[in-house]
Structure formats: structure tokens, C-alpha cells
Amino acid sequence: MVIRFLPLELMQGESGQVLLKGLLATLELTALAWLLAFAVGIVLAVIRTSGLKGTDTVVGAYVAYHRNVPLLVQILFWYFGIATLLPMVVQKWLNVHGGGFFAGAIAVGLCMAAYVGEDLRSGIRAVSKGQLEAARAIGLTFVQSMRFVVVPQALRNVIPALVNETLLLFKNTSLLMAIGVGELTYASRQIETQTFRTFEIFAITTVCYLVISIFIMLGGRALERHYKVAGR
Amino acid sequence: MLDILHDYWLLLLIGQYPNGPLGGLAMTLILAVAGILLAFPCGIAIALATTSPYAALRTLANGLVYLVRGLPLLMFIFWAYFAIPALLGENAPGVLTMLIALVIYESVYLAEVVRAGIEALPGGQTEAARSLGLTNMQTKRLIILPQALYNMLPSLLSQFISTIKETSLGYVISVNELTFAASQVNSILLTQPFQVYLLLAIIYFLLCFLLTAAVRWLEKRVEQGRRERKVKS
Amino acid sequence: MIVFTGVEKRYGDYRALIEINAAVGRGEVVIVCGPSGSGKSTLIRTVNRLEEIESGTITVDGVDTHSSELDINRIRSGIGFVFQQFNLFPHLNALQNVALGLLKVKRMHRGEAQERAQALLSRVGLGHKAGAFPGELSGGQQQRVAIARALAQNPPVMLFDEPTSALDPEMVGEVLAVMRELAAEGMTMMCVTHEMGFAR
Numbered sequence: 313m314v315i316r317f318l319p320l321e322l323m324q325g326e327s328g329q330v331l332l333k334g335l336l337a338t339l340e341l342t343a344l345a346w347l348l349a350f351a352v353g354i355v356l357a358v359i360r361t362s363g364l365k366g367t368d369t370v371v372g373a374y375v376a377y378h379r380n381v382p383l384l385v386q387i388l389f390w391y392f393g394i395a396t397l398l399p400m401v402v403q404k405w406l407n408v409h410g411g412g413f414f415a416g417a418i419a420v421g422l423c424m425a426a427y428v429g430e431d432l433r434s435g436i437r438a439v440s441k442g443q444l445e446a447a448r449a450i451g452l453t454f455v456q457s458m459r460f461v462v463v464p465q466a467l468r469n470v471i472p473a474l475v476n477e478t479l480l481l482f483k484n485t486s487l488l489m490a491i492g493v494g495e496l497t498y499a500s501r502q503i504e505t506q507t508f509r510t511f512e513i514f515a516i517t518t519v520c521y522l523v524i525s526i527f528i529m530l531g532g533r534a535l536e537r538h539y540k541v542a543g544r
Numbered sequence: 545m546l547d548i549l550h551d552y553w554l555l556l557l558i559g560q561y562p563n564g565p566l567g568g569l570a571m572t573l574i575l576a577v578a579g580i581l582l583a584f585p586c587g588i589a590i591a592l593a594t595t596s597p598y599a600a601l602r603t604l605a606n607g608l609v610y611l612v613r614g615l616p617l618l619m620f621i622f623w624a625y626f627a628i629p630a631l632l633g634e635n636a637p638g639v640l641t642m643l644i645a646l647v648i649y650e651s652v653y654l655a656e657v658v659r660a661g662i663e664a665l666p667g668g669q670t671e672a673a674r675s676l677g678l679t680n681m682q683t684k685r686l687i688i689l690p691q692a693l694y695n696m697l698p699s700l701l702s703q704f705i706s707t708i709k710e711t712s713l714g715y716v717i718s719v720n721e722l723t724f725a726a727s728q729v730n731s732i733l734l735t736q737p738f739q740v741y742l743l744l745a746i747i748y749f750l751l752c753f754l755l756t757a758a759v760r761w762l763e764k765r766v767e768q769g770r771r772e773r774k775v776k777s
Numbered sequence: 778m779i780v781f782t783g784v785e786k787r788y789g790d791y792r793a794l795i796e797i798n799a800a801v802g803r804g805e806v807v808i809v810c811g812p813s814g815s816g817k818s819t820l821i822r823t824v825n826r827l828e829e830i831e832s833g834t835i836t837v838d839g840v841d842t843h844s845s846e847l848d849i850n851r852i853r854s855g856i857g858f859v860f861q862q863f864n865l866f867p868h869l870n871a872l873q874n875v876a877l878g879l880l881k882v883k884r885m886h887r888g889e890a891q892e893r894a895q896a897l898l899s900r901v902g903l904g905h906k907a908g909a910f911p912g913e914l915s916g917g918q919q920q921r922v923a924i925a926r927a928l929a930q931n932p933p934v935m936l937f938d939e940p941t942s943a944l945d946p947e948m949v950g951e952v953l954a955v956m957r958e959l960a961a962e963g964m965t966m967m968c969v970t971h972e973m974g975f976a977r
Binding site: 397484489514 | 613615626716727749756
Binding site for chain 3: 440442443445446447448449450451452453456460461464465468
């Protein structure tokens with residue numbers, strides 16, 4: 313078995329374009345899903361912390377669903393299941409405008425929101441109760457206290473966990489190939505079936521993933537250092 | 545949805561057996577159990593390698609850890625899908641491919657669990673063992689690992705639950721596990737995708753939720769066991 | 778200024794506060810002392826509603842602080858509270874700690890709020906430490922910043938919950954000095970403390 317390894321040659325021309333598009337799609341998906349995951353995650357954590365009646369059950373159910381059902385199944389459910397409930401007009405529009413992309417970003421974002429929310433919740437719990445009391449004592453509302461005093465401290469506590477979730481989110485975008493979204497893994501498979509240069513194309517894709525992963529991990533460490541509360 | 549379950553429960557449970565290979569939920573569980581059982585010794589080996597005094601072994605193990613943490617499981621599955629037949633010289637069943645990919649992926653995460661379990665032990669244990677004259681290997685094998693394993697049980701079960709969820713990726717390479725079986729049901733029915741996939745989600749939910757409850761019960765038992773042992777000594 | 782009428786507080790079956798009737802007049806400094814567990818902290822925390830009460834009324838400057846109709850946040854901005862554990866916000870520096878209430882509750886302009894905060898810090902002797910974070914300050918300095926923070930919104934009343942109990946002995950003096958100054962300026966104060974010397 314001879315292994316030819318000429319990735320540079322492979323990258324010129326069509327294959328390179330397809331792979332690049334795939335890489336960009338992966339990055340876009342990661343960004344969109346990340347924003348959704350954090351927005352929803354913060355809301356989940358704050359709601360559950362507020363102690364209002366019923367919040368524990370509702371948020372608990374949301375988290376339980378997203379943690380116990382495999383992400384792939386969630387994606388399939390969103391794309392093949394929930395999407396078919398939308399009115400026909402919306403479905404046709406989505407089909408034309410790359411519906412899988414948005415359905416996928418939403419599915420991944422909402423799933424990771426459950427993990428982010430739980431991480432933030434333990435981060436919030438780690439912030440001493442006195443902080444919330446002191447904030448309320450100077451007249452801040454509950455929401456203001458969370459926003460300016462508690463959540464900033466909680467975020468600092470959980471940066472390592474959140475970096476981990478970001479990494480996971482990034483890797484999970486690869487699952488969207490199952491619904492035909494043209495991200496990096498899908499692109500590499502496409503090129504592979506056309507050119508049969510399996511080893512090379514997978515090697516290049518692997519390097520792409522690894523480089524971005526290392527970037528995320530290093531970024532996380534830099535973030536940790538930057539936000540170290542002075543004096544501690 | 546109940547009639548779907550009524551009509552197709554056999555297909556979802558064991559695939560097309562005996563008219564075809566075993567599949568469905570049974571295959572999911574077989575893959576998960578086999579995956580975790582095989583990954584466990586590998587995980588221990590990797591954990592020991594990362595703390596080994598030999599630099600070469602350490603670098604190799606750490607390299608593998610970075611590789612697995614940086615690459616999506618799906619890429620591992622594709623690598624296995626193409627590399628294994630190439631290495632074996634003949635076509636490999638999808639199940640084998642899936643299993644190998646799972647084992648490699650899970651063994652790294654299990655190595656993390658093992659390492660955490662070992663580090664949770666008081667340092668005095670290693671010191672006491674070495675002062676008796678036991679070698680590094682003997683210390684690890686006779687003193688550290690047995691105690692660490694007991695502490696690790698809840699985390700191990702947690703990883704098992706993760707592995708169950710990971711088997712769903714077999715769908716992408718047409719391995720006949722639960723998700724694939726559900727998609728087959730969907731292509732038979734065609735007009736009820738919402739119900740089919742909702743049913744699929746519910747099955748996974750019940751399975752993993754019950755196991756998660758078992759993990760919490762195990763955690764309490766292990767905590768109790770630890771406290772009892774402390775009091776006795 | 779502060780009036781307690783028939784105040785009762787229960788934790789389950791345990792009656793922490795029983796039939797409290799008392800008053801703190803304008804400009805008065807009232808010290809609350811007693812053995813541990815006698816409910817002194819609980820009492821002072823009911824004033825700005827950090828603790829709820831089961832029956833009775835508490836009024837500050839004529840306003841019932843436990844009424845369900847009013848905006849508790851407005852009330853609290855009119856009551857200064859100093860905690861035993863300081864509870865400074867560690868991710869903000871001293872100036873920002875003092876200015877936070879002015880910016881978010883009083884909706885002051887940033888420049889104005891910072892000026893006022895700087896002035897308050899100077900008043901407690903820490904004008905030069907405006908940019909320091911709580912982690913960089915000693916216990917006594919932190920508590921003085923906490924006092925400045927409580928004074929920021931010009932409350933007519935100041936409450937102190939064991940302000941020196943968490944301090945090393947050398948630092949108790951600097952905090953008590955600030956409190957004495959406040960009292961001399963005519964501030965209405967209610968203080969829970971072990972420091973019998975200060976009480977006298």
C-alpha cells in the first residue's frame with residue numbers, strides 16, 4: 313500500500329475551495345451556536361438562581377433533556393421533526409436558504425446552553441451570598457445585582473469550564489454533516505469521494521481541527537490570566 | 545406515537561435480527577458496554593503513561609490526549625472507517641469500525657477519570673508503600689489502583705452514559721444501532737418524522753436519565769463507604 | 778428615625794425576635810449589644826429588609842420598610858449598611874465599589890459619580906487607594922471603603938452589623954475612628970458590636 317502525500321497539490325484548485333468553504337462554515341456555525349448557547353445559558357442560570365416558583369423544575373427539565381439525549385438525535389429531531397411542523401411557506405424558504413445551517417446552529421446552541429447554564433449556576437453558587445446582599449443593600453434590583461456583581465464574578469470562576477464547553481461546541485459542529493450542512497467534515501468527505509485521496513484529505517482536515525482546538529485552549533488560558541482578580 | 549412503538553418496537557429493539565445483523569437498542573448497548581470495557585484498561589495505561597518517569601512515554605501519551613481532545617469523534621470514526629479496511633486488507637464490518645473509534649476516544653476520557661481518582665488519594669499512601677520497598681509499578685498496582693477504582697465508580701458510570709450517547713454517531717456510517725433503526729422506521733413511514741424522532745429522543749432520555757439517577761445513588765454509597773472506612777481506621 | 782413596633786421574627790418554630798418595641802431618634806447613636814445568638818444581627822438586618830419579619834412594623838424616616846407596596850430598592854438606597862464581612866465587590870476597584878450605587882441606582886453621570894466617590898474615599902482616609910482592588914487592601918482599609926460605599930447615596934441612617942468583628946486588633950481603631958467622626962457629624966446610627974470601648 314503506497315501512501316501518496318501531496319497535500320499542497322491537492323489544495324490548489326477545486327478541492328481547496330471546497331475545503332476552505334467548509335472551514336469557514338464550521339467557524340460560522342461555532343460562532344452562532346456559541347452566542348446562542350451563552351445567551352440562553354446565562355438566562356437559564358439566572359432564572360434558576362432567582363428561586364422563583366417553578367423555575368427549578370422548568371430549567372431542570374430543559375437541562376435534563378439536553379444532557380440525556382444525544383446531540384445527533386437532537387439535531388435530527390430539529391431538522392426532520394420540528395422543522396416539518398413549520399408552515400409550508402417557511403419550510404420552502406428555509407430549504408432555499410440553507411435551512412440545515414440555521415437549524416443546526418440552533419440545535420447545537422440550545423444543547424450547549426444547558427451545559428453552559430449548569431456551569432454558570434455552580435459558578436454563581438460559588439459567589440458568596442454576602443455579595444448579593446451587599447448589592448441589594450445599596451439599592452440595586454435583583455437583575456442589576458446579578459448583572460453587575462454576581463455574574464461577573466461567577467464568570468471568572470468558571471472560565472476553565474466554559475473554555476471546555478466552547479471546545480466541545482466547536483467539535484460538535486461536525487455532527488451537522490448528518491443533515492447535509494457543508495461544514496469541514498462534510499467537505500472533507502465530499503472531496504474524498506471525488507478524488508479518493510483519503511489519507512491526505514483527512515490529514516489536512518485533522519490538522520485544521522487541531523489548530524483551531526489548540527487556539528481555543530490557549531485563548532482560554534490567556535483569558536484566565538487576564539481576568540485574575542487583582543491581589544488574589 | 546404509541547402505535548409506532550407498537551408496530552416497530554422489535555425493529556427498534558434488536559434491528560433486523562434474525563433476518564439480518566443484530567441492531568437497534570441492543571446494538572447500542574452492546575457497543576457501549578464493549579466500548580467502555582475495552583477502553584478502561586487502555587485508559588489506565590494512558591493515565592499511567594502520562595505520569596510515567598519516562599519522558600518518551602509521557603510525550604506519546606500526552607500527544608494522544610491532545611489529539612483526542614482536539615478532534616471530533618466523527619473524524620475518528622471516519623479515520624477508522626478508511627484505515628481499518630486498508631490495514632486489514634479486507635472489508636471491515638461497521639460495528640468493528642465504530643467500536644475501535646469509541647475505544648480510542650473513550651480511553652482518553654477514562655484516563656482523565658483514572659488520573660483524578662488516583663490524585664484524590666492522600667499522598668501518604670504512595671509514601672508508605674515506597675517506604676516498605678515496593679517499586680513504582682507495585683505501588684500503583686497493589687495500593688493505589690484498587691483504592692482509586694472504588695472512588696472512580698460514579699465517574700466511570702457517567703462515562704458509560706456518555707458512551708451510550710456517542711454510539712448514536714454510528715448512524716452516519718450506517719451502523720445499525722438505535723438511531724439508525726429509528727431512521728429506518730422513518731423511511732418506512734415517511735409521513736410521521738416528528739413522532740418517530742420524538743420517540744427516539746424519549747427512549748434515549750429514559751435510558752440515560754435512569755442511569756444518571758443510578759450514578760447519583762452510587763456517589764452517595766461511595767461517599768458513605770469512604771466515611772465508614774475512615775471511622776474504622 | 779427608626780421605629781420598631783411589635784416586631785416578631787421566627788425561623789420555623791424558633792422565635793428569634795419577640796415583641797420588639799424601640800426607637801432610634803434622629804442624630805442618635807444606638808449600640809446593640811448582647812450575647813451571641815441573642816438576635817442582634819437579625820434585628821438590624823430587618824431594618825433594610827435583608828431579613829423578613831412575621832409581624833409588627835419597622836419604619837425608617839416614616840416609611841414602613843416591610844410594606845409590600847413600595848420599591849424596596851429606593852428604600853435601601855436611603856439606608857447605609859455596613860457588613861461584618863465587608864462584602865466589597867472584588868472585581869471592582871475601590872472607586873468603582875463606591876460609585877456603583879450612584880451610577881446604577883441614582884443614575885448619575887459617570888464623571889459626577891466618580892468625583893463624589895473620590896471625595897468619599899478621601900473622607901475615610903483612602904483617597905490615594907481609589908484604584909486599588911479589594912484583594913490589595915487590608916481588612917481595615919476594606920471596611921473603610923465599605924463605609925464610604927454605604928455613605929455614597931447620602932442616606933440619613935447608617936446601620937453597622939458587627940463592623941469590626943472580622944478585623945485584626947490593629948485595624949479596629951481606624952474603622953472606629955471613622956465611625957466616631959460620622960457620629961460627631963450628627964449621623965443617625967444603629968450599631969451591633971462587641972467593642973465595649975466604642976460603646977462607651
